[in-house]
Structure formats: structure tokens, C-alpha cells
Amino acid sequence: MDDDSRVRTWAPVCQAVAALLGPYAEVVLHDPGTDRILAVWNPMSARGPGDPSSLGELDSLDPTAPDVFGPYEKLLADGRRLSSVSAILRDADGRASVVVCVNLDRGPLEQAAAVLSAFGAPTVARPEPLFEHDWSERVQHVVGSYVRECGRPVERLTRADRLAVLARLEEAKVFAVRRAAPVVAGALRVSRSTLYGLLAELRAPNPKDHA
Template identity: 25%
Template sequence: MEKKKRDLLKTYIPLVDFIAGIVGPFCEVVLHDVSNVESSIVAIKNNHISGRQVGGPLTDLGLKLLKEKAYVEKDYLLNYPGKTKDGKVLRSSTFFIKDEDGDIAGMLCVNMDLSAAYAAKRFIEDFIMNINGEPQDQSTYKEDRKEVPENLTLSLEELMRSIIENTVAEVNVPPERMSPEEKMGVVHKLSEKGVFLLKGAIAEVARHLKTSENTIYRYLSRKNSDL
């Protein structure tokens, strides 16, 4: 009977390398022979996680499961917490290997090392916190963009119209209701923005402000006077 169980366990040895190869270096796979709990490990892969070796003993949970005969009603246990001697946090699962009579022969255990996952989680959380925790930097960036807007227009006419319309809109008063001082203020702002370096700007500004070209010239001549 014991020989049959040992032969059964041998068929699972390739699965140790197979599972570890699929999941990767953060996955330790262990095959236990429960007939010798003091030296139950018959195969292990990625043992850098726990530091255990072939010939090592069964775990405390493994002993408890054997004692309770948990394998009678269950075929496996999934995703229970574990911990290594040096403090690594694990997510573990165990498959009960049974013979044709339902008697347990061994356990195939998969231990996922979550250390890197938790480190990545902390990094992402800290990274997001740093972004959300610096509103002053975002505010400064927004203010810089507000002070130096850029409008990518397709023609000179669109460029001129865009600047004039945006500047007029800053007053929040329709041109026909603007006072002479308000219109003069618009002209001075447009001058600061270089609009009058563009050919035809005087006529275009006059049209938007619903006034004459001579008035625009007059406003420009008073550029340095108090409004």
C-alpha cells in the first residue's frame, strides 16, 4: 500500500516544475509525502521564498489537516494566508493527493509570495497621494497656462479675431455698452498682446468695439496716460 502511494506521488513530481514554471519565481511549489511528516518534502521549486529544502518537515497547518482528516470531505484548500520565517506574506493553496481508496498520500502546495505585490501597491498609493497632495503645483501650472495661452489657428484672420474676441470678452460688457474708458482698456491690452503689429488690426478692432478707426488711433496715442 505504501509503495503504491509513493509511486502515486512520483507522478506529481513533474507538476512541481510545471506549475512553478507557469506562475514564475514568486510561486513556491512543494510536494509533501505525508507518510513521513518529519521529512515530508520530496520536491520543491522556488524554495528561495521559504528557504526550505527536500527532506524538510510538514507545516503546522499540514499536521492539523492530517489530524482533522480534512482531506476526507475536501479535495483542496484555496487561498489561505501563510507566512515565512523571515516574515514574507504568502497566499497558499493545498491539493490533497489521494489514492483510489480515498486515503491521503501527499499534499501539493502552492505558496504565492505577495511581498512584491504589496510593495507595488504601496508605491502606487504613495505615488497617487503625492500627485493629489500637491495642489499648489497644479495651481501654478494652471496659472502659467492662463497667463500664456496658445491658440493654434489656421490663418492670420483667425488669429486676429481670436485675440480680439477673447480680450473683449474679458470685460464682460457688450461693446455697445462699454464706456470709452473700457474700450480704451481693451485697446491697450490688445496693444500689449501685439495685435497692432498685424496688418488690418486697426480696422478689425474698430469693428469689434463698434467705433471708428480714428478713435482706436486716439486710444493708442493715449497709451501712457491714466485711464
């Protein structure tokens, strides 16, 4: 992997940054073309060269976007919070050559900060910020909005209508929650079988299932 000329070009600076930030930061070189990892210094996860970058969201082709992103927050599987910066590195012709990403583990810093601010601190209670609403209500809402849009009651919806509603629900990842299928089927006034039929038709990338 190190024989990639781009790696040879950028390795020194990556190595330097990795060395500076000690064991709490990793430096990753991505290939924006194949969307795979070229090299990693100080790896914090098990990723290595050749693994997928999973970094497709930053659009290295958009000429209006800046070349440096962040710092933004990322979450590791074990809950560690990372501060990350990404930069698009270009060759002499201005083409995106590699994407470098520096991930700094904020855990130790925040841990130290917690120790400091907890030092001699009065025992305090913690506020509760997070909550989640009823998902079935959201289903009813989606169906209801569509019915209101086309002015047809639920029982008179056409097949295409139901497909459209299903697309919205699918988009909202409704079927990732348990017991969702029967509820949706009921809300759409169709049987469970039909629901799965529609879903299959919706998810089929190829409508031409001839032979």
C-alpha cells in the same frame, strides 16, 4: 528522492505551476504519512526534501474535510506574506497520497500595489490597530474563575485544584512571559518551589516514576 513514484506522478504539474508563477511561488509536495517534504520546486526558504512538513494541522484523514484548502495566509520568518493553497492528491483507491502546497509570495504584488496607490498620494497618517492587555490581569482572572467555580477561597485550594489552574495557565502560555513564575506563585498562594514542583508533575508524561 525523485525515485519516489508519487513524485514522478505529480512532478510535471508541480513544475508547470512553479514555472508559471515565476520566481515568486514555490510548490511543495508533502508526504502526509511521514509528515515530511518530498520535493520542492522554486524553494523560497531553505527547506528541502526530508525536512519536516510542519503542516500537521490540516487533517488529511477527515473524510468530511474538502480536498482543497485556501487560499489562506501564511507568514514567513522574514515577514513576507504568502498566499497558500493546499490540496490533497489521492491515488486510485482514494487514499491520500501526497499533499501539494503552492505558496505565493505576495510581497512583490503588494509592493507594486503600494507604489501605485502611493503615486501622487497625499501624505496620510496611519491608524494604530494593535494592542495587548496586561497578562497579569489574565492570571488573576483565571485563578479567580476557578475559585468561583469550586467556591473555595484561594488559601483552601487543594493540590489537585492548583494543578488544574496551572494546567489552564500553562495552556495559555503564561510561563512564556518574563517574571510570570513569581506572580503565579503569589496568585496561587504557594511558594516558588512548590510552583515548580507542581509544574514538573503537570508536565511529566509518565506519572509512574518508580525505579
